[in-house]
Structure formats: structure tokens, C-alpha cells
Amino acid sequence: MEDETIMECKSESTTTETQHTQSAESEKLDVPVEENGAESTLETKHKLSKKKLIVIAAAAVAVIAIAVALLIPSKFERVKSECVQIAGRVVGSGNYFMIDTYPDEYENMDSAMVALLAPSAQENALEAIQYANDALGFNGSVYSQMMKTTALMGRQSAETDKYKVSWTYHPDNGLEVTYEKK
Numbered sequence: 001m002e003d004e005t006i007m008e009c010k011s012e013s014t015t016t017e018t019q020h021t022q023s024a025e026s027e028k029l030d031v032p033v034e035e036n037g038a039e040s041t042l043e044t045k046h047k048l049s050k051k052k053l054i055v056i057a058a059a060a061v062a063v064i065a066i067a068v069a070l071l072i073p074s075k076f077e078r079v080k081s082e083c084v085q086i087a088g089r090v091v092g093s094g095n096y097f098m099i100d101t102y103p104d105e106y107e108n109m110d111s112a113m114v115a116l117l118a119p120s121a122q123e124n125a126l127e128a129i130q131y132a133n134d135a136l137g138f139n140g141s142v143y144s145q146m147m148k149t150t151a152l153m154g155r156q157s158a159e160t161d162k163y164k165v166s167w168t169y170h171p172d173n174g175l176e177v178t179y180e181k182k
Contacts, residue, residue: 076163076181079135087128088121095181099132101125102174122174129177136163136179146175 073081080097084090091098101122106114133143137160149156149169157166159182167177 076136076179079132079179082135083128083132086131087125090128092178096178098176098178099125099128100174100176102172125175129175132177132179133165136160136165138163138165146177149175 076095080090080092083097083099087099089100089103091100102118103121106118109117129146130143133140138158142158142165145156145158146167146169149167151170153169155166155168157164159165162182164180164182165177166180167175169175
């Protein structure tokens, strides 16, 4: 009987040592220890919190990207805005805008008033056209072509990968230039 008790104690001692060895090895390998067939609740919570953190971080990045895309104006919008500052007047919205060296409003004005306003308006509009051409990546020769356009040539155009510019000239209406996003 005494031998049986000693054997049972040795058996329990061996089982306990084996469990401690498995636990220590699994901590080194970061493998969950199964106790009675169930994973440790602490490790399960840790895995869930990591997953939640990853999901929250991904959502935050997505929200920031959307906010940046909506709040920061596109290059085209920035160029249009700058042309308004230079020329004082730009027509159009969305995917296009137009700069006119002789705006339609001049047609109904007193000729003395037009003679006073037109030179500075034309100068400012031409400066805005040069700016837009450079900022949107059009070759310098495009502006030169614009300045040499006659009424008989009709509508002319040039393109880059992202933008299109077209223009027409008439002595009575001046140079009208339209910029478009493709």
C-alpha cells in the first residue's frame, strides 16, 4: 500500500512538472496554453484588443484620407482660384473655366468706360492665361500660338495628359480661352 501511495505522488509530481514545462515553453513561443481544452481568457482578450486596434487604426486612416481629399482643392481648382486673383474674373465651374480678354459686359458699357477698363482687363487676363498655361503643364509655345491666332483660324486647342485648353480670337470679342479637366 505504501508503494502505491509513493507511486501516485510521483505520478502527480511528474504531471505537474510537465504542465509547468509546457507553460514555460509556450510563453517563449507565444502560443496559448490550453487548460482543460479551453484557451486562456487573458490571451483571447489580448488577441481581440489587437484586432480592434487594427480595425480602429484602419478606419482612422480612411477617414483622414477622405477628409484630405475633400478639403484640399485639386490643382485645377487652385489654378482657377489664382486666375481669379490675377484677372479679376473667370467664368465656369466644376471641370472647366474660361478667361476672356474682352468680357461680354463690355458690349453694353459706354465706350469711354470700355476704353478706360479694357487695357488693364486685357493685360490681367493675358497674365492669368500665361499662369494657367504654365501651372497646368502646357508648353510655352501654346501661349505663342494663342497670341498668333486670327479670327479665320477658328477654335484651336492643345492637350496634356490631364488637361485640355482651347481658344478662339475675334477682333470684336478678344481672346477667349477655356481650360478643361479630362
